Amino acid sequence: MNRVDRLFGIVTLLQSRKHVPAERIxxxxxxxxxxxxxxxxxxxxAGIPVSFEVNKGYFIVxxxxxxxxxxxxxxxxxxxxxxxxxxxxxDRSVQSTFDSALTKIRAVLKQVDKEKLALLDQSIKxxxxxxxxxxxxxxxxxxxxxxxxxxxxxxxxxLKEETLERTVEPIGLVFYAxxxxxxxxxHLRKDxxxxxxxxxxxxxxxxxxxxxSSHIPLSEYKLxxxx
DNA sequence: TGAAGCGTGGCGTATCGCTT
DNA sequence: AAGCGATACGCCACGCTTCA
Numbered sequence: 296m297n298r299v300d301r302l303f304g305i306v307t308l309l310q311s312r313k314h315v316p317a318e319r320i321x322x323x324x325x326x327x328x329x330x331x332x333x334x335x336x337x338x339x340x341a342g343i344p345v346s347f348e349v350n351k352g353y354f355i356v357x358x359x360x361x362x363x364x365x366x367x368x369x370x371x372x373x374x375x376x377x378x379x380x381x382x383x384x385x386d387r388s389v390q391s392t393f394d395s396a397l398t399k400i401r402a403v404l405k406q407v408d409k410e411k412l413a414l415l416d417q418s419i420k421x422x423x424x425x426x427x428x429x430x431x432x433x434x435x436x437x438x439x440x441x442x443x444x445x446x447x448x449x450x451x452x453x454l455k456e457e458t459l460e461r462t463v464e465p466i467g468l469v470f471y472a473x474x475x476x477x478x479x480x481x482h483l484r485k486d487x488x489x490x491x492x493x494x495x496x497x498x499x500x501x502x503x504x505x506x507x508s509s510h511i512p513l514s515e516y517k518l519x520x521x522x
Numbered sequence: 523t524g525a526a527g528c529g530t531g532g533c534g535t536a537t538c539g540c541t542t
Numbered sequence: 543a544a545g546c547g548a549t550a551c552g553c554c555a556c557g558c559t560t561c562a
Contacts, residue, residue: 298529
């Protein structure tokens with residue numbers, strides 16, 4: 296990696312996090328701490344306002360606007376592959392959002408790279424069994440509920456084919472056994488439950504915040520499979 | 523081919539803020 | 543006040559590239 300690419304990389308890293316210590320930058324770009332200081336100084340001299348807080352690290356002064364990021368062809372290729380995977384494993388809500396993001400990425404590519412990407416687009420195919428078809432569009436709403444910590448109201452078909460109404464606090468999304476599952480705290484059962492998304496008939500976001508202030512991390516929820 | 527320039531790492535030292 | 547960790551920087555040496 297040449298120095299200019301590394302300087303842009305450091306700016307991108309600083310934009311992606313609240314604070315970044317010098318040691319983290321040196322590890323990420325495999326350079327010495329001494330070079331990190333020189334690079335930070337160079338970024339500052341280029342007009343990008345970098346500041347730091349003791350024991351936290353460097354940060355870009357809030358409010359500073361940087362131009363849109365650009366992508367290399369390799370990065371765009373990797374994202375194109377992700378699009379195929381999301382097409383197979385995501386639902387309609389996530390697919391449309393990802394398509395929108397990839398359109399923006401295509402827009403900032405050089406013309407020659409756009410043509411290469413278009414060629415690659417026609418050369419990738421994901422063949423999945425019929426049971427994986429995702430005819431729902433709940434994933435995006437569930438993601439929002441998790442990040443905003445808002446309750447969800449769902450109607451759910453039980454194994455006995457009864458329709459159950461539940462108010463839940465989602466803590467995570469898990470894909471296993473060829474299906475997406477919401478792991479959530481159920482207000483009725485007063486415990487964490489696993490809701491298979493294919494069995495959800497309706498799903499509504501509420502504006503009600505979580506009642507439980509500190510949920511278990513998703514990693515602590517025991518799934519019925521172990522692979 | 524050798525000089526010059528550049529980027530980088532290592533070492534030593536200074537400064538600052540926090541903890542004991 | 544002393545010790546410590548993080549940051550900052552000067553100095554020097556080394557390797558690589560460029561150019562005459």
